[in-house]
Amino acid sequence: MSAEPRSLARRLFEPASIDSQAPVVRIVTYALLFLWTLVVVVPLYWVLITSFKGPGEVDNGPFYLPFVDFAPSLRAWDFMLVQNYTLRPYMNSVVVAVASTLLAVLIGSLAAYALVRIRFQVKLAAVALFLILLTAVIVAVATFGVQWEIAVAVAAALFMIALFTLVGRTKLAVGNNDIEFWIISNRIMPPIVAVLPIYVMFQQMRLLDTQLALIATYTAINLPIVVWLTRDFFAGIPLDLEESAQIDGASKFRVFFTIALPLVRSGLVATFLLVLILAWNEYLLALFLSNADAQTMPVLVSAQNTTRGPQWWNMSVLITVMIAPVIVISSILQKHIARGLLVGAVKG
Amino acid sequence: MMTATDTMPEAADRRSWAEWLDGHSGRIMVLPAVIVLLCFAIFPLIVSAYLALSRFALAPGGFTLKFIGLVNFRKLLVGSQQYHLLGKFGTFGFVQSALLALIAAGLLFLLARYLMRGRPTIAGVIGRLLATAMAMGLAVLALATMAPGGVPGTVVNTLLYVFVGVSVQFALGLGLALLCGQPIRGRNFFRVLFFIPLMVTPVGIAYTFRMLADMQKGPFAPLVRAFGINEWSWATEAWSARLMVLVGDTWQWTPFMFIVLLAAVENQPRDQVEAARLDGANGFQIFRDITWPAIAPIAATVVLIRLIEAFKIIDLPNVLTGGGPGLATESMTLHSFISWRTQDLGGSAAIGYMLLFISTIVCVSFFNFVVRPARRFEP
Numbered sequence: 022m023s024a025e026p027r028s029l030a031r032r033l034f035e036p037a038s039i040d041s042q043a044p045v046v047r048i049v050t051y052a053l054l055f056l057w058t059l060v061v062v063v064p065l066y067w068v069l070i071t072s073f074k075g076p077g078e079v080d081n082g083p084f085y086l087p088f089v090d091f092a093p094s095l096r097a098w099d100f101m102l103v104q105n106y107t108l109r110p111y112m113n114s115v116v117v118a119v120a121s122t123l124l125a126v127l128i129g130s131l132a133a134y135a136l137v138r139i140r141f142q143v144k145l146a147a148v149a150l151f152l153i154l155l156t157a158v159i160v161a162v163a164t165f166g167v168q169w170e171i172a173v174a175v176a177a178a179l180f181m182i183a184l185f186t187l188v189g190r191t192k193l194a195v196g197n198n199d200i201e202f203w204i205i206s207n208r209i210m211p212p213i214v215a216v217l218p219i220y221v222m223f224q225q226m227r228l229l230d231t232q233l234a235l236i237a238t239y240t241a242i243n244l245p246i247v248v249w250l251t252r253d254f255f256a257g258i259p260l261d262l263e264e265s266a267q268i269d270g271a272s273k274f275r276v277f278f279t280i281a282l283p284l285v286r287s288g289l290v291a292t293f294l295l296v297l298i299l300a301w302n303e304y305l306l307a308l309f310l311s312n313a314d315a316q317t318m319p320v321l322v323s324a325q326n327t328t329r330g331p332q333w334w335n336m337s338v339l340i341t342v343m344i345a346p347v348i349v350i351s352s353i354l355q356k357h358i359a360r361g362l363l364v365g366a367v368k369g
Numbered sequence: 370m371m372t373a374t375d376t377m378p379e380a381a382d383r384r385s386w387a388e389w390l391d392g393h394s395g396r397i398m399v400l401p402a403v404i405v406l407l408c409f410a411i412f413p414l415i416v417s418a419y420l421a422l423s424r425f426a427l428a429p430g431g432f433t434l435k436f437i438g439l440v441n442f443r444k445l446l447v448g449s450q451q452y453h454l455l456g457k458f459g460t461f462g463f464v465q466s467a468l469l470a471l472i473a474a475g476l477l478f479l480l481a482r483y484l485m486r487g488r489p490t491i492a493g494v495i496g497r498l499l500a501t502a503m504a505m506g507l508a509v510l511a512l513a514t515m516a517p518g519g520v521p522g523t524v525v526n527t528l529l530y531v532f533v534g535v536s537v538q539f540a541l542g543l544g545l546a547l548l549c550g551q552p553i554r555g556r557n558f559f560r561v562l563f564f565i566p567l568m569v570t571p572v573g574i575a576y577t578f579r580m581l582a583d584m585q586k587g588p589f590a591p592l593v594r595a596f597g598i599n600e601w602s603w604a605t606e607a608w609s610a611r612l613m614v615l616v617g618d619t620w621q622w623t624p625f626m627f628i629v630l631l632a633a634v635e636n637q638p639r640d641q642v643e644a645a646r647l648d649g650a651n652g653f654q655i656f657r658d659i660t661w662p663a664i665a666p667i668a669a670t671v672v673l674i675r676l677i678e679a680f681k682i683i684d685l686p687n688v689l690t691g692g693g694p695g696l697a698t699e700s701m702t703l704h705s706f707i708s709w710r711t712q713d714l715g716g717s718a719a720i721g722y723m724l725l726f727i728s729t730i731v732c733v734s735f736f737n738f739v740v741r742p743a744r745r746f747e748p
Contacts, residue, residue, distance in 0.1 A: 042551060042552065042553075047553070050548050050551060050553060051553070053544075053548055054545075054548055054549070054553075054559055057545060057563065058559070058562060058563075060620070061562055061563060061565060061566055061620075062562070063581070063588070064574075064577045064578065064581055064620070065565070065569075065577075067577065067580060067581055067588055068573075068577050068580070071580060079586055080586060082585075082586060082590065082591075083586060083587060083588050083590055083591065085588065128401045128402050128405060129402060131398045131399075131401065131402070132398060132399045132401070132402035132403075134398065135394075135395045135398035135399045136399065138395075139394075139395035139398075141395065141396075141399070152411075152415075155411070155412065155415060156415050159412075159415055159416055159419055160419065163416075163419060163423075163434050164434070164436060200399070204402060204406065207406055207410045208677060209677050209728060209729055209732055210410060210414070210725060211680060211681045211701075211702060211721065211724050211725055211728060212681065213681070213683070213701075213702045213705045213706065213717075213720075213721045213724065214413070214414060214417050214718070214721035214722060214724070214725050215409065215410060215413035215414060215417065216413075217413070217416075217417060217420060217709065217714060217717060217718055217721075218412065218413035218416035218417055218420070219409060219413050221416075222412075222413075237405075237408075237409070238409060240405060241405045241406060241408070241409030241410065242409070244402055244405055244406065248402065272387070272390070272391045272394065273391060273394035273395070273398070274390075274394060274398075277398070298568050301570070302568075302569075302570040302571060302572075304570075304571065304572055304683070304684045305681075305683050305684070305702065305706075308706075309709075318570070319570050319571075319572040319573075319684070322570070322572050322573060322576065323572045323575075323684075323687070323688050325576075326688075331576065331579070333580055333586075336576055337580075340570075340573040340576060340577065343570055343573055344568075344569045344570060344573050347568045347569065347570075348565055348568065348569070350568075351564060351565060351567075351568040352561050352564075352565065355560065355561045355564050358564075358568075359560075359564065359628050359629075359632070362625070362628060362629055363628075363629060363632050
């Protein structure tokens with residue numbers, strides 16, 4: 022080790038110790054991180070201050086600092102939240118997001134648990150037969166005007182007969198991995214392919230533009246994510262606890278609710294938050310399935326493009342109230358949400 | 370067994386019901402999920418297939434459906450809607466031909482390498498041929514419509530959002546993760562802050578970026594004016610409008626790449642990094658030989674997840690530009706939505722099906738030929 026003083030260049034470009042960074046590297050790192058901080062913060066800041074502006078402040082050129090170059094006012098907030106009825110879409114969004122997330126997590130974790138712990142064998146012939154009969158029913162109803170009750174009854178009868186006679190003799194079967202893959206692969210399907218029939222279905226049931234329709238649909242589209250994430254959580258817990266409970270005579274449902282679910286609590290929280298935010302932000306399906314009564318916030322915001330051009334100040338109020346809770350939740354519980362994302366990406 | 374007291378049969382009944390429930394508990398647990406997916410995925414998919422093959426018309430007291438075979442698809446691919454879906458083909462110049470030859474050579478090389486090395490299986494060959502054909506077809510379409518005189522349609526727009534968007538987001542996310550993975554102070558602050566855009570509603574992002582990019586009233590207006598640009602607006606030109614959509618999409622999705630890749634970078638073998646640094650390896654060598662192999666499986670998966678979601682893009686172009694100017698920023702989902710609004714349900718379903726076809730082949734190919742090999746080296 023030489024004791025001679027290091028030259029200026031070496032001091033700037035070489036780290037003092039193995040765990041630290043050279044001064045120049047450190048400065049560049051912080052500069053780049055600060056740059057991206059600006060990229061993240063500036064749009065959010067602009068929305069927030071625009072919500073305190075009025076037509077005058079917006080139209081007469083950009084003003085940047087409240088109290089300094091313009092006088093903030095609560096007019097837009099008063100107009101959107103008190104005079105206009107924004108509360109209703111807001112409640113719609115809350116109800117739909119929370120209810121559909123609860124349902125999706127319940128149904129999805131039940132299925133994921135069963136797929137991890139119980140061996141399934143489904144005859145391929147039964148699956149094929151079911152799909153063929155379903156197609157036949159749809160074609161019969163749509164093309165030949167057969168009453169749908171009759172078509173379904175006939176198909177169900179045929180399916181039962183075949184199930185107890187022919188299907189039992191076939192060998193090919195699908196197992197747990199195939200079922201799991203099928204459930205998860207539903208996420209690849211672009212919602213636009215499915216939304217037309219769902220629209221017609223709810224129209225026939227007179228459920229269009231109700232919270233119920235949105236809740237059911239959101240539950241379905243988020244189900245694959247729940248199964249995908251929770252199956253890894255369940256696969257990670259030791260078997261012994263469940264086995265000893267089962268020996269004591271507890272049913273599988275009891276074991277699931279009293280032992281398995283509490284053990285994966287933190288994983289469930291992660292899944293819940295992730296799905297909640299996806300449901301909160303969903304746009305396409307809400308656009309199809311709701312127009313007035315069940316309208317959610319994203320649809321309300323996108324509908325603000327009035328003939329006089331968008332009124333930025335009012336729009337900013339809506340965007341602020343829509344994203345504020347999400348930002349608060351994700352800032353406080355960032356670790357939990359990120360955990361959900363990580364499980365998905367790491368184990369795939 | 371059957372007699373004795375009055376309560377016995379009831380108890381036996383209850384027990385047998387409980388036994389039946391326990392015996393079938395597995396099926397009962399999976400059943401709700403299967404029913405939900407049957408109602409909202411399988412059933413709609415079959416109905417959509419049927420819709421895509423028929424003509425929908427409003428009639429007194431309801432609607433009529435007439436089976437017309439592949440007419441909807443023909444209209445989209447070679448008929449009156451071709452301009453909308455595929456775009457207008459330009460003249461193939463030298464650059465386009467050279468690029469195409471390069472892509473073809475690359476694909477053939479990969480195919481040949483698979484056939485020469487190891488034992489090719491029938492499924493493997495078919496899968497690779499399908500993937501190659503899809504890649505080649507999309508490359509020809511993209512090059513032809515972006516050539517001079519051509520106009521890209523909604524397919525090429527969607528591909529642009531998917532491939533350019535995901536690449537940029539991956540590069541930025543990886544860069545930020547590597548920066549944040551260094552021994553710096555305030556890592557948690559950056560982690561929380563950089564995560565936020567992912568959670569913001571895309572519709573809100575679209576309006577926010579419209580405000581930011583406003584050439585008269587936006588925050589950057591004085592800056593733009595200083596450069597002497599007064600009358601220009603990004604919304605009136607195809608490429609600047611597409612760029613805006615990509616900027617909004619990148620703002621939202623870079624955090625996703627960042628947060629997952631940061632966790633991967635933090636989990637890389639620290640002792641190896643330190644040993645390499647003691648041996649005098651530079652930053653690039655450490656990245657190439659230690660960091661990248663450690664994070665490659667996660668990187669591949671995270672790109673796959675993003676690919677799947679990117680094909681569905683609609684919120685941003687719909688609100689930011691309304692698909693315009695012309696149809697310069699229209700994605701396939703938006704195209705399908707517009708067809709639905711004009712009562713062309715058959716055409717709408719046909720576009721949806723083509724999107725399903727393209728995205729399934731791209732995502733499954735990516736999973737089989739990129740994600741799986743990357744995972745094979747996992748410890």
